[in-house]
Amino acid sequence: MGLMESLKGFFVKPEQQKNVLQENCFHADYLVIDLELTGLNAKKDEIVSIAWVPITEQRIQLGASVHCINNQVTNLKQSPIYHGIDQDGIADGKPLEAILRQLNTQIEDKVLVFHNAELDWSFLTIAFNKAGLLHKPAAILDSMEIEHKRLARQGQLIGHDSLTLGNCRARYNLPNYENHNALTDAMATAELFLAQINQISRGKELLIKHLK
């Protein structure tokens, strides 16, 4: 990316972001992202793997999905219990910076979707900053937050595990996925997100800002 272009991108963005929020959620371009981590502390713990799946015109583009493992993880700790990636798996990966560069080309103009955005996005922000990459997505949405609001609006009791990805999906009668890795979870989040916007809108116009 040339200097001029990135500068242009930098200045144009705030304007665009505003526009995206006014857009109908069915026509926006999304990138659904999931990370596997060594722990929950963004300052100390590391990113093990990143996967992303684009959604355009309500179609989850499985063929354009990407799944990368970070080969620079220094301490996996107990985390392989959750994601199944061990030292051998890591050896097959690539440097985090290369992964972030690849991701960064996809992020531009897209609305990012996470399940629990606060956690994953804080890891990504730190990593992007370390790598010196500009990162300014059009907007960030959180399927967990969307679900939380929806349940609260319906006056439902929200238990400590009502908002896990699996339990949210079960509420929409989506299939139960057994494999857990960043890619499956990204796809599972994408499906959940489509189900959510369809059920919330029920045929009426739904703007992205209403999902924030």
Added chain:
Amino acid sequence: MSAEIKEVYSFAAKQAPFSDLDASACEYFANHLQAVYLTTENQHSWLSDERPALYLIRSGLYDIIDPSGEVVARLGEGDYFGYPSLLTGEAITNRLQVQNEGIVYLLEQSAWDYLREHYKPFAQYFVRAHANRLLSTNYQSREQDWSQKKIRDVMKTGAVCTAPTTSITDAAQIMQKFGVSSLMVTEQDKLIGVVTDRDLRNRVLAQKMDPSKPVSDIMTRKPKHIFEHNRVFSALHLMLKQNIHHLPVLDETHRPLGMLTSTDLLRQQKSDPVQLIGRIYKATSHAQLKRYALEIPELLHGFSKRIDDTSLIGKLLSGITDALTTRLITLYEQEFGEAPTPYSWICFGSQAREEQTLHSDQDNGLLLPNDLNTKDKAYFKALGEYVCQGLIDCGIRKCPGNIMASQSQCRMSLHAWLSQFESWIVSPSPKAILNCKIFFDIRYVCGDETLFDDFANELKKIVKNQIFYASMATDINTNSVPIGLFNQFKLEQDKQKHRYLDLKKRGVAIINDIVRLYALHNGITSPNTLSRLDALERLEHINKKDIYDLKDCWRYLTQLRLNVQLSQKGLPANCIDPEDLTSLEKHQLKEAFYLIKQAQQAVAFKFARGSL
């Protein structure tokens, strides 16, 4: 370079045609898919001419609707759609209607073309599926198997008739001229008798009778007959039971249409079960009956593989029980003398409905004239005990509820039976309703048929009671189909922690209950569920589609139930583990339960005024 999504891959790899293809085909498929979420709001955007695609259902339930608005197919997990237009290039005329929303995988034309070119079995699979889809739309007109056929389809038409005043010689000449072995004797178009070759031999030649006498002197009066719309199986059964070889076929106004002969039927199919019934009717001893009865399970196993229509299995087993009963009564009468008065041997429950299974137990009784003396009562008590014990010896279990002619409460006079029914009808307690469900499925087996007819007519009168109908409707709705929210199966669990679905209790029995209620309400006396539905179908105020739906459900569940019984593995009788079903079967089963639920609600609305 896209990553392979394990969940998608492993799902697709389980589906035909990928299950039989090289793994590379499935990898290509998984890597070129798009996943979409289908809802009623966006259903019009899919299955479009602009972007034809192959669709594979991951979750949810969808109907394909043809231009006339008919549902062509209901599709669920693992089913494909969209391929006909990819194959033919023709415009899409069907549309999609979402029943339950869910995830559908979509493969665009370019990727479809790639798979079609590189994997021949992939292309063949969809060509065949397309052909089957075309065939299945003609499903309604599909040829039925022989036993299900109506008599009018197998009989030779053209009744050879003559007047009762015709001389025996003239009658014989008419038979010669038409090349028939029997003649129908009619008066004002009504059948009054039958003359056969055998009559000419036994009643004329052997008796040196004057052949100028009228045929009315030698004919069999009030002959057994059958109607053109009856099933072939009923005719077979009647001929064997009565040991007759000629059966006049009448239309609904009792006008003779033709003669059905045993040769006509043998031409249809050589049938071992029917031969067994024949042998039972000729058995000369208790021991012989017992020996024949031993053959039943194996016979059933072989027979069930050969036929499409499983309602026949229940008919067959009930037919065998009828035959055993009739023969045991004859053996008793031979040993202890004929009955002192007319009586009817009757049966209830599954035997009456003709849906007996290998697990069914006895449900029978004796209908006796009023005011019997002590000696006559003793005769029938002994008869009841003899026959019920005989049936136990033949493998038909004792009824745990003691509904057997050997028990005094099931061996009653016409008056006593009627007041028993009346007490249930006027005070429909839960126990009374339970009894009604068994005893209102009632059928005459043998003895004196007029006594039974009198009883049935009286019963028809006392049953007309709105509170009783409402109680039956309420009871029907206390039993729920095993489908939970979001169309999931609700499973039950036994002590060994097996999880299962009870097809009888939660399916067939509910349909039987619903149909019984409609039948009682409309004065239909037949105890068989399908016959009741046939009779209801002829009534004007009943919705035909509901009747067809109930029939289809009943047949499907009965079929599944029989398959389970024949390959039982550790679960309670009549139960299945849905995990053993294919995705299509699961989905048909859900469909059946769904229709039953609708019928339950309709019953509540109609009879209980929705007061549930």
